[in-house]
Amino acid sequence: MAPLSPLGRALGWLSPPARGAMGLLWIIAACVPSVTRPLGLSITATLALIGLLLAGGSLKAVGLRLVGVLSFTVLTVLGLAVLPSQSGATLVALPLGLAAPAEGLFFVLDIAVRAALLIAVALALGRVFTAREFLLALNGLPIPTTPRCLLYLSGLSLSRVKADLFRLFRARRARGGVRGWSAVRSSMSILGVLIVRAGRSAERQAFALQARGFADRFPTLDDESPSLPELVVAAVLGGVPVWLATLA
């Protein structure tokens, strides 16, 4: 995980579980906005942008992660335009003489907007916690054991998979690199290798967990419980964005 950002330092006085609760509310706030509620959407987008910049995250990082969201949006809109729509549906004109049902378009755009906001919030939150604080936050929140362990292990695996991905791409460059269609094909095979490696690594980690007496928890030597004032502040800092996101 990235070192603490100005936002992380500003929130540092809140215990990790309190910050975790606030982060959960931010994630909810990113899921609420809709293109049909422009005020809530623009406020949430502005807040997400400010949070991201305060967290030291870059717009480029968001942009890179938006490639998948954009591809999904374009493909789905194309699908809506090509597939026959329900009789009586309001159609919206699209470029190239195409048309798609308004209801479907709003649905797709809502998903795309929420995905983009979630990416920005996730990037900002990633810079609000150190790795240890992330675990302390998970341990201090009232989350069922299995999702808690899965969340922690997923966070752990992500950084490993990312490191593996960089190594594989470096190896491809070292062999002269590829362009065009070959790059797509080789990226697919890299993805396959990554999946196989991640599976093997997960198996070895499972052995290690078992060997070390894993009992459905990742205990730390100093779990922190949030105080009531901290919880109130976290509820306000997290709840206000949720409320703002619902404004029409």
Place this chain on the structure above:
Amino acid sequence: MAGNAGLIAAEGLCYAFPNGVSALDQVQLRVHAGERVALIGANGAGKSTLLLALAELLPCRGKVRRAPGCRVSIVFQDPDDQLFMPSVLDEVAFAPLNAGLARPEARKQAMAALERFGLAGLEERHPSALSIGQRKRLCLAIAMAMTPDLLLLDEPFAGLDPAGSRELARWLGGLEVAFVLATHNLELAGSLTERCVVLQGGRVVLECPTAEAIADADRLRDMGL
């Protein structure tokens, strides 16, 4: 299992990978309290699989019998496979805490293990920020914090330079517990263990004093070593 029966005994262990390739074939092995055994074999001979079987992490045919109360710890070849906590101290305290030890005792035990393996002062560091040699020692500290009677070491010298290997061997030499050391490093195996078991194709093909096995270079070469 008492006295002569040993600390741990593998009887007729068999294991095949999901693709049908046999990894262990009727393996017999016995380790006594305080004994140090080298497990030698070429790549793919079944050393790691045997260690996993002895740690009862793999469902094998055959039996693994442990003396009553015998605790077994395993150190994997790649330290990154067994490091998953966000700080060095939490790593070492993980097993004691999971075993139900109270936090003050777990901290005390973890600190003692870190000090013993020259890692004092690194408690707050993220394990991934340690050097490979330090990570290997951290894995040893983790295993020893579980106060085992038997330690299973899977290629602990892999990835270390000669100086790093010698240093790790020095730490291993200071252990008071029995261990099974899977390694390709015959020189260090000779200095650390009294008895060696040679695996080939998942079968035990030689069991003798380590010095005797090392002296028979032609035989070892025939075994792919």
